Amino acid sequence: KKKKILWVFVVVFFFFLFLKLFTPTHPPTTDNRIMELEKSYDPKQAEETHYQTWEANNYFAPEINENPNAEAFSIVIPPPNVTGSLHMGHALQHTLMDGLTRWKRMQGYKTLFLVGVDHAGISTQLMVTRLLKKEEHKTPQDIGREAFTEKVWAWKNQYGDTITKQIRREGLSVDWSRERFTMDESLSIAVRNVFVQLYDEGWIYRGNRIINWCPKDKTVLSDLEVKEETKKDGKLYYLQYPVKEQAETRASVSVPRTITVATTRPETMLGDTAVAVNPDDERYTDLIGKTIELPLTNREIKIIADEYVESDFGTGAVKITPAHDPNDYEIGLRHDLEQLNVMNNDATMNENAGAEFEGLDRYTAREKVVEKFEELGLLEKIDDYEVVLPHCERCKTVVEPLLSDQWFVNMSEMRDLALDLMRTEGAPHFYPQVPHEKVYTTWLENLKDWTISRQLWWGHQIPAWYDEDGNVFVAKTEEEAIAKAGTDNLTQDQDVLDTWFSSALWSFSTLGWNGDVTETEDLKTFHPTNVLVTGRDIIFLWVSRMVMTSLKFVGEKPFNDVIIHGTVLDKNSQRMSKTKMNGVDPLDVFEKYGVDATRITLADSATGADFAWRDEKVESFRNFANKIWNATRFCLMNSEGAQVDYTFLNPKAEAREIVNLIGDELIDIDEEDEEFLDKVDPQFAKDNPKENLSIADKWIISRLNKTAISLNKLLENYNFHEAVQLLYHFFWDDFCDWYIELVKDEITSEQVNTTRDAARSKIITILEQALRLLHPFMPFLTEELWQKLPGTSNDLHNSAYKNADATIMLADFPQGDASMVDEKSEAEMQAIIELITKVRNIRAEMNIKTSERIQLFIFSTNVALQDIFWANKSQIIKLARVEAITQSDVDLSNEKYKHSIPKASARGVLSGNVEIAIPLEGLIDFDKEIERLENQISKLDVEGERLEKQLSNQNFVEKAPAEKVEELRARLSEIQNQTQTLGENLTALQ
């Protein structure tokens, strides 16, 4: 038995060896380019090599543009956190920005895509603090401010380039020579100058206010950094406060009177300094002005009347804690109440809370307060209550409202500048405009003061100094502060500024403005930037503030347009988050499908709406990348004797031909033409006059020009989804499925002649144009392939980059030429496509084997169409798998048609009164053919009925545009014709 198994193995082995040896290999070729192309696209190599070349050759820098009159195009990147790493949101916005930049660069604009990172105060400080604890078991306080910030810098220098490496991986054409960091010297000077000016003008002030305090990060937060979260299982505690009665009344009352207040935070009662009721509340009228003996304290507080209190809410009586609640604070001011802070900055109770509570955490204190009230018999009840609690956006800790000394910006002046800009110019223009413009405007209208100080060490230290008496001196430098104070016994404010304060200056501080320097070449050239691309979560935090500061300090808007992209959700339409572990790492996707496939997937998804991430979608664009690869592979396999040549694409080529024949002086050509003609090979023009172009050639040229025109228009409107769809279908459907197939025979011809070479040049020329159109969104693949095409050189560059080495990223972006849109050829081609599709349809429905060649009769009273079919008979034969077509097959008169075609034929009708018949002697299943024809007739009937109904409506005929009515009439008449023909065919079968 064992022997038998072994024997089988040996046989199988030799069988495969045999198969391997005798399988024909690729046909030999003289062109070694072919050998370079693998059967499918592997993005790795392209991604590794081209970026380095681009960067090394300085292609990303605006200086590459040699045209002194070039218009500028600029984008500043929303600076990612220096601590950060790339997520899908970045990948999305980066793709859009780079797509736009590459597009404009190819158009000859002097482009700047400015890159940089943000110091991200809280995030970075937290990260390094954690590291310090883990590695050295120390807190920042243990090592002191100076040592700590040194550590952060060291950390930044060591790890801060993670994000920039990832940006390179994405292929972003950013100018690294202008890379910025929010804590760069010049940007820091800008921050100080802005601070000093705003202070001097009275817009920045220091004040004691109720602020949002994060007890974990131990810093104040702005309103925008606090996120509300609903807690369903909250409690509402009803506490009874005994009213202190006058001696004489006390005698007559057996039980002391109490007033009940409700609270969700009982521990704050230790800081109560009043109880408030509505002045019109009759229940409490007699108590107003009386005194309460505040339990658990030995303090007495007043009952006051204030309109703020709503009588029908809760008990109608409110405990007032001015130091721990923003509303209470306001009431406190109105009634001149004491502000008693009972908490430390870590949310433990302080000495003001009383010895019993001092040092307890706020929640422990809460329990204890409730216990004590219960013991005293003063706890009325506890209700279940849904509470909404403010949380720290970063660490999720419940934020405590606290009374604290902080720095604020009064935004009223800058807010008005921004609102005026919107009202007068409609700027910045949001894409999509709805709903963002309104949200932005409404937010500005209700803008409150901005808390800008942070109790951190990492960031821009506030340029304010205090003397021994606490007098404040705001100055750009310590020297200036000393000069102002008249003493050097000064201490600088220990706090730093909100990260967003420096971000707010980003659009101009990155271009060299710093308050000392207010005019730079870059600022003049690139500001205002053209467009900002960002997520909707930072419209308030960043976009609006850039608008305000830019108007105030530079006197112009920071950008014309703002693209707000949607959020990338997970496949279940949930937000991606670290805690949910449902994030998709762009680097994994790059690895699996390639950067280009990922980029074009993201661009396709960018409609402004949120979208669910699906790997299947990238997969389909990976397939698209492979399709491009293989189409190019095919062209290269048949590229001997061919090269990219624009003579073919444009009638201006004919001008060159004439120029060559009769001399320059006789023809009037403008400068633009001259430039174009430089790229044209005159010999090719002579060999291939335009009259030689086939319908397929004219059609693909028309499609190409239409595509280019539409694409540019779509990109102008930031319509990325439509742009990608257009490219996808032009390349796959028009170019691959039809053009390549139509010219395949010609191109792969064994015969070496000028016709073959011309066909090869034509297809490569179209392909080369297509690669350019694709480049902004698929930079690596297109560069890889473009470099391999015969005849690509820096001659194809936009005239602004004539001296740069050949690269597709500097090639001239096809604008499309409306004069090359050829509707006649498109219609003719459409007829051929329709014919072939119809035959294929009949073949499939009648189960005719692919290998089976069939006969085809084409009948049309339209002589022009007859000619077209005849002229393209070889393509029809090939693509519809037809045996042969003779002149008589397409030249049938009505009578002859009816009599000469076998009855046993499958029939079809096409638009333009074209009929086809496929004799199926012995193959035809009559029942099946009857069913097929009936199906088609009934489909046409449905449409016909609807049209008839519409056309018989007098109102429609009278009121609808005449064009429309005519259109429907024509369609109806065609349907009637087709139905009739099919009906006759049907009758003949029965």
Add this chain to the structure above:
RNA sequence: GCCGACUUAGCUCAGUGGUAGAGCGCACGCUUCACACGCGUGAUGUCGCAAGUUCAAAUCUUGCAGUCGGCACCA
């Protein structure tokens, strides 16, 4: 409470007054000399529900229902 968005084919999403679209999936067929990450063919939707405007509504208006956001407040 205020403001807003969304609801279209099995799934993910485009479209936005004039005959319903894509990709994926599905069905059938294909070792057709670039590509099975492919080729060909096909099926599938009272465009959330109801009313209104209009000759004509998925598209505009109003109401309702569901989903999801943003802002504000909550003793």
